Amino acid sequence: MRIYDVSLTISPDLVVWPGDPDVILERVQKIENGDLVNVTQLQMSAHTGTHVDAPFHYLAKGKTVETLSLKLLTGRAYVVYLPDADLITRDVIEDAGIPPRTRRVLFKTRNSKHWARKNHKVFNTNYVGLAPDAAETLIQRGVKLVGVDYLSVAPYEDLAETHNVLLKAGVVIVEGLDLSQVEPGRYNFFCLPLKIAGADGAPARALLMGV
Numbered sequence: 001m002r003i004y005d006v007s008l009t010i011s012p013d014l015v016v017w018p019g020d021p022d023v024i025l026e027r028v029q030k031i032e033n034g035d036l037v038n039v040t041q042l043q044m045s046a047h048t049g050t051h052v053d054a055p056f057h058y059l060a061k062g063k064t065v066e067t068l069s070l071k072l073l074t075g076r077a078y079v080v081y082l083p084d085a086d087l088i089t090r091d092v093i094e095d096a097g098i099p100p101r102t103r104r105v106l107f108k109t110r111n112s113k114h115w116a117r118k119n120h121k122v123f124n125t126n127y128v129g130l131a132p133d134a135a136e137t138l139i140q141r142g143v144k145l146v147g148v149d150y151l152s153v154a155p156y157e158d159l160a161e162t163h164n165v166l167l168k169a170g171v172v173i174v175e176g177l178d179l180s181q182v183e184p185g186r187y188n189f190f191c192l193p194l195k196i197a198g199a200d201g202a203p204a205r206a207l208l209m210g211v
């Protein structure tokens, strides 16, 4: 069975959200220096690369990432391909052909081309995100997990509302997926954020497997 790794590679070359710290991977023990082992120290935001947003990211009393349900983070998912969308609205969702009873939706947009480029270190403010009315429509349809292929589920000009709508409804947000190698359709999805106490988010390894 084919496994699609839809996670970004964490490295100092990875684009980060404006104002977030750059990724620093520092080898603090080195075999070549006579140490017994190599040990790397990681320094990065909880929202680096492919990651999950916990409700606490936007809600002062929201749940933190280590408490998110693994049942929501794993299971059947539907990949929607929207090559022409600049903004995902209610109308776009209604025309997207998402099967009824879909609980996890991953949106493949022109954003995914970004990850295929050699140099994607420059942050692109013109990425495709979900408008608040799209978030509301997904919730009405019973969607419990929303995944996107850039670093935020919401458009750059209006970050708060889409996040608030989804997180208040208990919808899990997965950001920074690389869906460039994946055809639209049904998959089994596995998204495993690191279990970091009290965190507003966490980097995750995310996989799709054929059903």
Ligand SMILES: [Zn+2]
Pocket (backbone or CB within 6 Å): 047, 051, 052, 053, 151, 152, 175, 201
């Ligand atoms: Zn985030």
